[in-house]
Amino acid sequence: MIMEEFILIFRRDFNTKEEQPSPEQLQASVKLWQDWLGGIGAQNKLAKPLQRWDTAGKIVKSNKSVTDGPYAEIKESIGGLIFVKVDNYDEAVSIAKDCPILQLGGNVEIRKATHAED
Amino acid sequence: MEERELIPHLFRTEYRKMVSVLCYLFGIKHIEIAEDIVSETFLAATEIWGMNGNPENPAAWLYAVAKNKTRNYLKHNSIFEVKISEEIKRSTNITEELSIDFSSKNITDSQLAMIFAVCHSAISVDAQIALALNLLCGFGIQEIADAFLSNKEVIYKRINRAKEKLRDANIRIEQPSLTEISGRLDTVLTTLYLLFSEGYYSSSQQTTLRKEFCAEAMRLNYLLIENKTTNLPEVNALFALMCFHASRFEARKNGSGESILYDDQDETLWNRELIEKGIYYLGRASTGTVVSRYHLEASIAYWHTQKVDSTEKWKNILQLYNQLLIFEYSPIAALNRTYTLSKTNGKQAAIDEAEKLKLNDNALYYALLGNLYTDVDDEIALKHYQTAIELTKSAEQVTTIKRNIAKLHIK
Numbered sequence: 001m002i003m004e005e006f007i008l009i010f011r012r013d014f015n016t017k018e019e020q021p022s023p024e025q026l027q028a029s030v031k032l033w034q035d036w037l038g039g040i041g042a043q044n045k046l047a048k049p050l051q052r053w054d055t056a057g058k059i060v061k062s063n064k065s066v067t068d069g070p071y072a073e074i075k076e077s078i079g080g081l082i083f084v085k086v087d088n089y090d091e092a093v094s095i096a097k098d099c100p101i102l103q104l105g106g107n108v109e110i111r112k113a114t115h116a117e118d
Numbered sequence: 119m120e121e122r123e124l125i126p127h128l129f130r131t132e133y134r135k136m137v138s139v140l141c142y143l144f145g146i147k148h149i150e151i152a153e154d155i156v157s158e159t160f161l162a163a164t165e166i167w168g169m170n171g172n173p174e175n176p177a178a179w180l181y182a183v184a185k186n187k188t189r190n191y192l193k194h195n196s197i198f199e200v201k202i203s204e205e206i207k208r209s210t211n212i213t214e215e216l217s218i219d220f221s222s223k224n225i226t227d228s229q230l231a232m233i234f235a236v237c238h239s240a241i242s243v244d245a246q247i248a249l250a251l252n253l254l255c256g257f258g259i260q261e262i263a264d265a266f267l268s269n270k271e272v273i274y275k276r277i278n279r280a281k282e283k284l285r286d287a288n289i290r291i292e293q294p295s296l297t298e299i300s301g302r303l304d305t306v307l308t309t310l311y312l313l314f315s316e317g318y319y320s321s322s323q324q325t326t327l328r329k330e331f332c333a334e335a336m337r338l339n340y341l342l343i344e345n346k347t348t349n350l351p352e353v354n355a356l357f358a359l360m361c362f363h364a365s366r367f368e369a370r371k372n373g374s375g376e377s378i379l380y381d382d383q384d385e386t387l388w389n390r391e392l393i394e395k396g397i398y399y400l401g402r403a404s405t406g407t408v409v410s411r412y413h414l415e416a417s418i419a420y421w422h423t424q425k426v427d428s429t430e431k432w433k434n435i436l437q438l439y440n441q442l443l444i445f446e447y448s449p450i451a452a453l454n455r456t457y458t459l460s461k462t463n464g465k466q467a468a469i470d471e472a473e474k475l476k477l478n479d480n481a482l483y484y485a486l487l488g489n490l491y492t493d494v495d496d497e498i499a500l501k502h503y504q505t506a507i508e509l510t511k512s513a514e515q516v517t518t519i520k521r522n523i524a525k526l527h528i529k
Contacts, residue, residue: 034437038436038437
């Protein structure tokens, strides 16, 4: 079985005030994330160790100006990303469908890793 | 102590110390000479004590004789002297009168140095375990063969090949430096963990021997705790894990050697003292920022010492298994996580997750599916149990599964 590597990028609106989850919702989502990630781990489909990312960050614009934080003019920003090893896009999609970011109004972008010979 | 028990007892406690001290002195090239000298010392003890009675201080007697034998060996064996003189000159200040130091400090130092020499990635993990049992713990080839359900020749070859490889790689027997510890501690801990597991999970019927393996793994682990440079959080975590597991040693098997499942174990047989010890070392492991797999496994084992079936317990165990699997995949952790999920999220949720695991050649996988389907759909449960029986190689597992099948309600 040939496993392919995919990146799953989670985005949601961290900007609009009314879109933010309550502290209770956030608390509950911690368990959902752990269960979801543990489930992917249990299927041996995590391709790389998990990495936490800073929530602030910087943005460089075309005029080379630099601003703090990803919350500039774009609504959605990256909440996190993981690498999985699965057979195909269908399988990657079915994993993404259980991603807790969806319950917080976010979305998941999926990309397959390509190689020179592809 | 009875006279006929004294020598085997000393052999168990002193052989490994003397071998370590001499190996530390001679270097990796001359392990066999160190072993020969110590064996001859014990032979002399058997003969002389048999005639003259036991000496006042038997250990001191052994050390003194081993010292003499070593000096004589060096004096009379010119080839050997040429070979090792450089190394010995380097490691001792005395060239005329060789210092052979059996002080307790040097014994501890030598044993630590030997742990790092033997648990070396230059040789396979199986070979590390066999060599550790032989050199660091003083088990005979026959005993090791019994534990591995193998024969003497295989183990003998494995040990000799391992020694050759260590010699070829020119591994030094020395105190590990701080940088070496960070690079090599992982290998050492893995070997100690597997040595413990060999005793704990082995299907060998020799209970006493299996217990001794566990005790030896704990002793070597404790040596690392006693040494300041190796007394690191993950070392304490592994020790805590071993304490928690060992606390259930007596409760895991019944009189006829059959396994007793966790749910059916007699709690009063759990060793409270070891549980307390485990809690203490888990606390000591929780300093600093390192979370190793041993921290996670020790925490899981801690929760298993709490027999009460609370939601809090299972929720904690589930999160620990999640973290363990995110950290490093293993089929057994995947199966245990899914079982735990049935306790926190119900059987249907666990079945959904279990069916994604697809461990189709794993008997335990089907045993788990059988367990999860019990009371949900007993017909399907039966099918899974039957597949598990077809796949397993363990007679013990068959007995357990048949017991579970008997509980099903089949029309």
